Amino acid sequence: MQRRKIRNAKRGNRIQSAAKEILAQAAQFDRWGTLALMDISLRYRRTVIGPLWITLTLAATIVSVGTVYAALFKQEITGFLPPFAVGLIVWTLIATTLQEGSNIFVASGHLIKAVPAPLIVHVLQMIARNVLIFAHHLVIVVLLYVVMPWPLHWNIMLVVPGFAILLVVLLGGSVALGMLCARFRDIGSAIVSGLQFIFFLTPIIWTEDSVRGTAFHWLTRVNPFATLLDLVRKPLLSQPTDAEQWLLGLAYAIAMAVIGLGCYARYRHRVAYWL
Amino acid sequence: MSPQAHIVLRNVSVNFPVLSFRDRSLRSRFVRAVTLRREAPRPHIVSALNDINLDIRAGDRVAIVGANGAGKTTLLRVLAGIYHPTVGDVDVLGRCLSLFDLSAGFDEEATGYENIMRRGLVIGARRTEIDARRAEIAEFTELGDRLDLPLRTYSSGMMLRLIFAVATAVEGEIVLLDEWIGVGDQQFRKKARQRLDEIVARAGILVLASHDIDLIKSTCNRAILLQEGRITAAGTTDEILGRYLGGEARA
Numbered sequence: 001m002q003r004r005k006i007r008n009a010k011r012g013n014r015i016q017s018a019a020k021e022i023l024a025q026a027a028q029f030d031r032w033g034t035l036a037l038m039d040i041s042l043r044y045r046r047t048v049i050g051p052l053w054i055t056l057t058l059a060a061t062i063v064s065v066g067t068v069y070a071a072l073f074k075q076e077i078t079g080f081l082p083p084f085a086v087g088l089i090v091w092t093l094i095a096t097t098l099q100e101g102s103n104i105f106v107a108s109g110h111l112i113k114a115v116p117a118p119l120i121v122h123v124l125q126m127i128a129r130n131v132l133i134f135a136h137h138l139v140i141v142v143l144l145y146v147v148m149p150w151p152l153h154w155n156i157m158l159v160v161p162g163f164a165i166l167l168v169v170l171l172g173g174s175v176a177l178g179m180l181c182a183r184f185r186d187i188g189s190a191i192v193s194g195l196q197f198i199f200f201l202t203p204i205i206w207t208e209d210s211v212r213g214t215a216f217h218w219l220t221r222v223n224p225f226a227t228l229l230d231l232v233r234k235p236l237l238s239q240p241t242d243a244e245q246w247l248l249g250l251a252y253a254i255a256m257a258v259i260g261l262g263c264y265a266r267y268r269h270r271v272a273y274w275l
Numbered sequence: 276m277s278p279q280a281h282i283v284l285r286n287v288s289v290n291f292p293v294l295s296f297r298d299r300s301l302r303s304r305f306v307r308a309v310t311l312r313r314e315a316p317r318p319h320i321v322s323a324l325n326d327i328n329l330d331i332r333a334g335d336r337v338a339i340v341g342a343n344g345a346g347k348t349t350l351l352r353v354l355a356g357i358y359h360p361t362v363g364d365v366d367v368l369g370r371c372l373s374l375f376d377l378s379a380g381f382d383e384e385a386t387g388y389e390n391i392m393r394r395g396l397v398i399g400a401r402r403t404e405i406d407a408r409r410a411e412i413a414e415f416t417e418l419g420d421r422l423d424l425p426l427r428t429y430s431s432g433m434m435l436r437l438i439f440a441v442a443t444a445v446e447g448e449i450v451l452l453d454e455w456i457g458v459g460d461q462q463f464r465k466k467a468r469q470r471l472d473e474i475v476a477r478a479g480i481l482v483l484a485s486h487d488i489d490l491i492k493s494t495c496n497r498a499i500l501l502q503e504g505r506i507t508a509a510g511t512t513d514e515i516l517g518r519y520l521g522g523e524a525r526a
Contacts, residue, residue, distance in 0.1 A: 001280070001448065004356055006365040031396050038393060042384045045425075114376030115398050116356035183294075184301040269359030273291050 018265035025120045029128075032121055036128035055136045062088055062140065069205055080207070082144045086233045087204040089141070093134040094170065094225065095195045100126050101174025102191045105182040109275035119268050123174050127167070141236055153238035162231035162241075168253040169228055172260025179267050182274045202226045224252050280369030280448040280479035282354060284329040287363035289349055289504075293319040323349040324360070325504040331497075333448075333479035338491040338512060340484075340519045341501035347484035350501065351375065351451050354482060369479060372447025374456060377438045387422030387429075387437055388413070394441045408444050415440040415470070417463070432459050443470055450478040454485050488516060 025032075044050040062085045070080040101123065105112065108122040144150055181187045202225045203211075211217050220226045231249045234241045292298070298319075324346050331337055339347045352358045353365065355373040380397035381390050391412055395405035413422055416436045426434060435458040458467050475481050475494065485491055491498065491512060498515035500508040508518050 001368060002370045004365065004367045006359060008360065008362055008364060030402050031399070034402060035393065035396050038382075038385065038389065042382055042389075045384055110376075111379050111397065113352070113357060114379035116371070116373070117397070117399060183299070184304075185299040186302055272358055274294065 032125040102177040104178040159235035172256030175260040282331040285364040287327040289324040336495040338495035338498040345501040369448030375453035383427040
């Protein structure tokens with residue numbers, strides 16, 4: 001029989017129990033995965049091509065903005081468009097996840113106060129939903145290889161570890177931001193404008209090469225978003241990645257995992273009271 | 276059934292921070308910090324439950340009575356595992372079936388069948404379990420082919436049928452009820468009442484928060500009286516109801 005014991009006097013190892021809870025829930029992917037799939041199918045229920053609508057909108061942005069900027073920067077469209085397109089696709093995943101992540105506990109407030117479930121489920125469901133939408137956007141990447149035509153290289157396999165690093169960062173970040181925003185309600189809007197700001201500081205509409213030798217170049221090295229973006233973008237483009245970026249990415253992933261786990265261990269039982 | 280289900284609460288307290296607009300703002304906190312204003316930025320703390328001790332054993336049918344705001348729902352949420360008490364120990368043995376906020380997890384746009392799956396997953400059931408129960412739930416609702424239509428097309432009565440059928444499809448050794456659920460038209464109401472009676476009869480423990488005196492008298496054998504977050508009296512149903520109603524008459 002199921003047993004639930006809470007002993008406030010003897011806390012035990014909170015980090016360990018939080019980690020156990022997260023791993024146990026992550027293993028139940030048929031639960032949050034199915035819910036995420038349903039979220040998507042429901043949102044686009046009354047449309048013909050479903051979530052590909054977002055892909056289509058994104059593709060329109062990529063083509064229009066891409067051609068204009070290529071002309072402005074006086075660059076070959078074939079050289080400019082693929083990095084820009086893939087950069088924007090990965091950025092969309094990062095930005096939407098962090099935005100929805102910062103709102104996740106407030107948005108699921110009704111559910112959190114009605115059904116006993118580990119908080120991490122809501123975060124996992126939200127990330128799964130955004131990854132599924134990201135998967136739809138990969139159609140654009142396939143088209144780039146066919147239309148451009150862009151050379152394919154075995155480097156593309158590195159997208160797996162790159163994406164894993166990004167997911168860990170997004171998971172930790174969503175938990176931490178979600179808790180912060182549940183407690184302090186004015187941060188949500190700051191995060192939206194913050195992300196907008198970071199978008200321009202990250203090499204997406206401009207390239208690393210175009211700022212080489214200027215003061216801006218160090219930004220591409222110290223900006224964690226630039227590193228994390230590149231760890232997915234460069235492999236997707238079959239471009240080589242350098243060891244420094246992998247080390248930095250790994251460091252970011254570890255840092256965010258520690259921060260996220262710490263917040264989860266310390267505040268997961270307080271969130272229900274803040275809603 | 277499980278004769279060994281139990282609920283034990285030791286010195287349980289729940290303190291809520293009631294966060295005002297200013298407490299919720301990081302900016303105003305920052306402004307206070309840089310302007311070196313020291314006056315108490317402490318959030319207002321409401322003590323929703325105070326030093327609760329409970330020992331509920333299998334076979335007990337416990338009623339929680341008390342005025343609005345006495346902490347009845349908060350106590351049920353602690354028992355259900357939604358609120359983690361600020362102080363004190365909780366030991367709950369047995370699966371809790373919490374029958375309150377039943378509509379949480381439902382989606383207007385999803386069909387009846389999809390909502391059965393959604394709600395099931397939300398409360399932590401496995402896909403295979405839900406698939407196994409699907410036909411049974413569908414039959415109980417008597418909604419037939421309408422279950423293939425989105426929830427937004429349902430009348431409120433139909434929606435309640437579905438919500439009730441899904442919520443009561445799972446078993447639990449401990450049943451937590453925030454007011455008895457009465458749903459639908461006369462015929463369905465009777466059926467629902469019967470199902471609820473069955474569930475309660477099968478359960479090892481029932482905890483019912485209610486204002487319905489007749490219902491409490493007919494279902495519960497023990498009662499506790501909550502006043503401003505404290506248990507001020509506990510005992511047999513008649514005794515406690517006497518005090519509760521007597522106190523109300525005086526006031």
